Amino acid sequence: MRITGGTLRGRSLRTVSGHSVRPTSDKVRQALFNILGDRIEGARVLDVFAGSGSVGLDALSRGAAHTTFVERDHRALKVIHENVEALEVAEHATVRRFDIVRHPEKLRDPAGPFDLVFLDPPYRLTRAVGPGSELGRLLELLWTGDLADRDGIVVLEHDRRASIAEDWKSFELDQQRTYGDTVLSFLKCRES
Numbered sequence: 001m002r003i004t005g006g007t008l009r010g011r012s013l014r015t016v017s018g019h020s021v022r023p024t025s026d027k028v029r030q031a032l033f034n035i036l037g038d039r040i041e042g043a044r045v046l047d048v049f050a051g052s053g054s055v056g057l058d059a060l061s062r063g064a065a066h067t068t069f070v071e072r073d074h075r076a077l078k079v080i081h082e083n084v085e086a087l088e089v090a091e092h093a094t095v096r097r098f099d100i101v102r103h104p105e106k107l108r109d110p111a112g113p114f115d116l117v118f119l120d121p122p123y124r125l126t127r128a129v130g131p132g133s134e135l136g137r138l139l140e141l142l143w144t145g146d147l148a149d150r151d152g153i154v155v156l157e158h159d160r161r162a163s164i165a166e167d168w169k170s171f172e173l174d175q176q177r178t179y180g181d182t183v184l185s186f187l188k189c190r191e192s
Helices: 026-040 054-061 074-086 134-144
Strands: 044-048 066-071 093-097 114-119 148-159 171-179 182-189
Touching: 026 054, 026 114, 026 148, 026 171, 026 182, 044 054, 054 066, 054 074, 054 114, 066 074, 074 093, 114 134, 134 148, 134 171
Parallel strands: 044 066, 044 114, 066 093, 114 148
Antiparallel strands: 148 182, 171 182
Protein backbone atom coordinates (compact mmCIF):
# COMPACT_ATOMS: atom_id res chain seq x y z
CA MET A 1 0.00 0.00 0.00
CA ARG A 2 1.27 3.45 -0.97
CA ILE A 3 0.38 7.13 -0.80
CA THR A 4 -1.46 7.77 -4.08
CA GLY A 5 -0.85 11.50 -4.64
CA GLY A 6 0.63 14.75 -3.43
CA THR A 7 4.05 15.50 -1.99
CA LEU A 8 4.45 12.02 -0.48
CA ARG A 9 3.18 10.12 -3.53
CA GLY A 10 4.62 6.63 -3.86
CA ARG A 11 5.78 6.37 -0.23
CA SER A 12 5.02 2.98 1.29
CA LEU A 13 2.60 2.51 4.16
CA ARG A 14 2.61 -0.22 6.77
CA THR A 15 -0.65 -2.12 7.10
CA VAL A 16 -2.28 -4.12 9.88
CA SER A 17 -1.98 -7.87 9.47
CA GLY A 18 -4.98 -10.14 9.89
CA HIS A 19 -8.64 -9.71 9.08
CA SER A 20 -9.69 -7.23 11.76
CA VAL A 21 -8.84 -4.24 9.53
CA ARG A 22 -9.84 -3.85 5.88
CA PRO A 23 -7.68 -1.14 4.27
CA THR A 24 -9.11 1.22 1.67
CA SER A 25 -7.51 0.20 -1.61
CA ASP A 26 -5.17 2.50 -3.52
CA LYS A 27 -7.71 2.62 -6.38
CA VAL A 28 -10.55 3.76 -4.11
CA ARG A 29 -8.36 6.34 -2.34
CA GLN A 30 -7.20 7.73 -5.69
CA ALA A 31 -10.83 8.00 -6.84
CA LEU A 32 -11.89 9.63 -3.55
CA PHE A 33 -9.30 12.39 -3.83
CA ASN A 34 -10.01 12.93 -7.52
CA ILE A 35 -13.66 13.57 -6.59
CA LEU A 36 -12.75 15.88 -3.70
CA GLY A 37 -10.30 17.85 -5.85
CA ASP A 38 -9.25 21.17 -4.35
CA ARG A 39 -11.46 20.75 -1.28
CA ILE A 40 -8.64 18.89 0.45
CA GLU A 41 -6.21 21.84 0.38
CA GLY A 42 -6.01 23.28 3.90
CA ALA A 43 -8.82 21.02 5.21
CA ARG A 44 -9.17 19.67 8.72
CA VAL A 45 -9.71 15.93 8.23
CA LEU A 46 -11.18 13.29 10.52
CA ASP A 47 -10.30 9.68 9.62
CA VAL A 48 -12.61 7.41 11.67
CA PHE A 49 -12.09 3.64 11.85
CA ALA A 50 -8.67 4.67 10.53
CA GLY A 51 -7.00 1.25 10.24
CA SER A 52 -3.50 1.97 8.92
CA GLY A 53 -4.33 5.66 8.47
CA SER A 54 -3.99 5.52 4.68
CA VAL A 55 -6.86 7.93 3.89
CA GLY A 56 -5.83 10.56 6.42
CA LEU A 57 -2.17 10.29 5.42
CA ASP A 58 -3.05 10.61 1.74
CA ALA A 59 -5.04 13.74 2.68
CA LEU A 60 -1.99 15.23 4.40
CA SER A 61 0.14 14.44 1.36
CA ARG A 62 -2.38 16.34 -0.80
CA GLY A 63 -2.35 19.49 1.33
CA ALA A 64 -4.74 18.93 4.24
CA ALA A 65 -3.81 21.13 7.21
CA HIS A 66 -4.40 18.46 9.86
CA THR A 67 -5.74 14.93 10.22
CA THR A 68 -7.18 13.39 13.36
CA PHE A 69 -7.12 9.58 13.29
CA VAL A 70 -9.59 7.65 15.45
CA GLU A 71 -9.16 3.91 15.94
CA ARG A 72 -9.85 1.46 18.77
CA ASP A 73 -7.67 -1.50 17.71
CA HIS A 74 -4.30 -1.25 19.49
CA ARG A 75 -2.44 -2.98 16.63
CA ALA A 76 -3.86 -0.50 14.13
CA LEU A 77 -2.92 2.42 16.39
CA LYS A 78 0.67 1.21 16.48
CA VAL A 79 0.73 1.07 12.66
CA ILE A 80 -0.78 4.58 12.37
CA HIS A 81 1.90 5.96 14.71
CA GLU A 82 4.63 4.19 12.70
CA ASN A 83 3.26 5.57 9.40
CA VAL A 84 2.96 9.10 10.80
CA GLU A 85 6.57 8.97 12.02
CA ALA A 86 7.93 7.39 8.82
CA LEU A 87 6.25 10.08 6.68
CA GLU A 88 7.38 12.83 9.09
CA VAL A 89 3.90 14.38 9.43
CA ALA A 90 3.54 14.19 13.22
CA GLU A 91 3.05 17.96 13.57
CA HIS A 92 -0.06 17.69 11.35
CA ALA A 93 -1.54 14.55 12.92
CA THR A 94 -3.41 13.58 16.06
CA VAL A 95 -3.97 9.90 16.84
CA ARG A 96 -6.73 9.00 19.31
CA ARG A 97 -7.81 5.65 20.69
CA PHE A 98 -11.45 5.08 21.59
CA ASP A 99 -14.55 3.27 20.43
CA ILE A 100 -16.35 5.83 18.31
CA VAL A 101 -19.61 3.86 18.21
CA ARG A 102 -19.88 3.79 22.01
CA HIS A 103 -18.40 7.23 22.71
CA PRO A 104 -18.99 9.56 19.75
CA GLU A 105 -18.99 12.58 22.06
CA LYS A 106 -15.20 12.15 22.40
CA LEU A 107 -14.87 13.46 18.84
CA ARG A 108 -15.30 17.05 19.99
CA ASP A 109 -12.30 19.09 18.92
CA PRO A 110 -11.46 22.46 20.48
CA ALA A 111 -10.23 23.66 17.08
CA GLY A 112 -13.77 23.40 15.73
CA PRO A 113 -15.60 21.23 13.22
CA PHE A 114 -13.91 19.08 10.57
CA ASP A 115 -14.08 19.95 6.86
CA LEU A 116 -13.83 16.35 5.70
CA VAL A 117 -14.84 13.24 7.61
CA PHE A 118 -14.00 9.80 6.25
CA LEU A 119 -15.64 6.76 7.86
CA ASP A 120 -14.59 3.24 6.92
CA PRO A 121 -16.39 1.14 9.55
CA PRO A 122 -16.50 -2.64 9.70
CA TYR A 123 -18.98 -3.67 7.01
CA ARG A 124 -21.18 -5.34 9.67
CA LEU A 125 -22.06 -1.81 10.86
CA THR A 126 -23.11 -0.77 7.35
CA ARG A 127 -25.56 -3.57 6.53
CA ALA A 128 -28.53 -1.30 7.19
CA VAL A 129 -27.64 2.31 7.90
CA GLY A 130 -30.64 4.22 9.17
CA PRO A 131 -31.34 6.93 11.75
CA GLY A 132 -31.76 4.35 14.54
CA SER A 133 -28.68 2.22 13.79
CA GLU A 134 -25.38 2.59 15.66
CA LEU A 135 -23.69 4.08 12.63
CA GLY A 136 -26.77 6.18 11.86
CA ARG A 137 -26.61 7.84 15.28
CA LEU A 138 -22.94 8.63 14.71
CA LEU A 139 -23.69 10.11 11.27
CA GLU A 140 -26.46 12.34 12.68
CA LEU A 141 -24.19 13.49 15.51
CA LEU A 142 -21.56 14.71 13.05
CA TRP A 143 -23.77 17.67 12.16
CA THR A 144 -26.10 18.00 15.15
CA GLY A 145 -23.06 17.98 17.44
CA ASP A 146 -21.13 20.44 15.25
CA LEU A 147 -18.38 17.89 14.62
CA ALA A 148 -18.58 18.27 10.82
CA ASP A 149 -18.54 21.73 9.26
CA ARG A 150 -21.92 22.76 7.80
CA ASP A 151 -20.21 23.06 4.39
CA GLY A 152 -18.13 19.94 4.94
CA ILE A 153 -18.38 16.49 3.42
CA VAL A 154 -18.71 13.14 5.13
CA VAL A 155 -17.64 10.14 3.08
CA LEU A 156 -18.86 6.71 4.17
CA GLU A 157 -17.14 3.67 2.67
CA HIS A 158 -19.36 0.60 2.68
CA ASP A 159 -20.21 -2.64 0.96
CA ARG A 160 -22.35 -2.31 -2.18
CA ARG A 161 -25.03 -4.53 -0.58
CA ALA A 162 -25.56 -2.07 2.29
CA SER A 163 -28.81 -0.17 2.42
CA ILE A 164 -28.51 3.50 3.27
CA ALA A 165 -31.72 5.17 4.46
CA GLU A 166 -32.75 8.44 2.84
CA ASP A 167 -34.81 9.98 5.66
CA TRP A 168 -32.10 11.75 7.65
CA LYS A 169 -32.80 14.86 9.71
CA SER A 170 -29.45 16.62 9.49
CA PHE A 171 -27.87 15.45 6.23
CA GLU A 172 -28.57 14.05 2.79
CA LEU A 173 -26.90 11.71 0.35
CA ASP A 174 -25.19 13.85 -2.29
CA GLN A 175 -23.70 11.14 -4.51
CA GLN A 176 -22.42 7.56 -4.55
CA ARG A 177 -19.58 5.98 -6.48
CA THR A 178 -19.08 2.21 -6.80
CA TYR A 179 -15.73 0.44 -7.18
CA GLY A 180 -16.31 -3.33 -7.33
CA ASP A 181 -17.85 -4.30 -3.98
CA THR A 182 -16.95 -0.95 -2.39
CA VAL A 183 -19.18 2.14 -2.42
CA LEU A 184 -18.28 5.67 -1.40
CA SER A 185 -21.35 7.61 -0.24
CA PHE A 186 -20.83 11.38 -0.08
CA LEU A 187 -23.05 13.05 2.52
CA LYS A 188 -23.70 16.74 3.06
CA CYS A 189 -25.53 18.82 5.63
CA ARG A 190 -29.18 19.53 4.89
CA GLU A 191 -29.99 23.18 4.23
CA SER A 192 -31.84 24.54 7.25
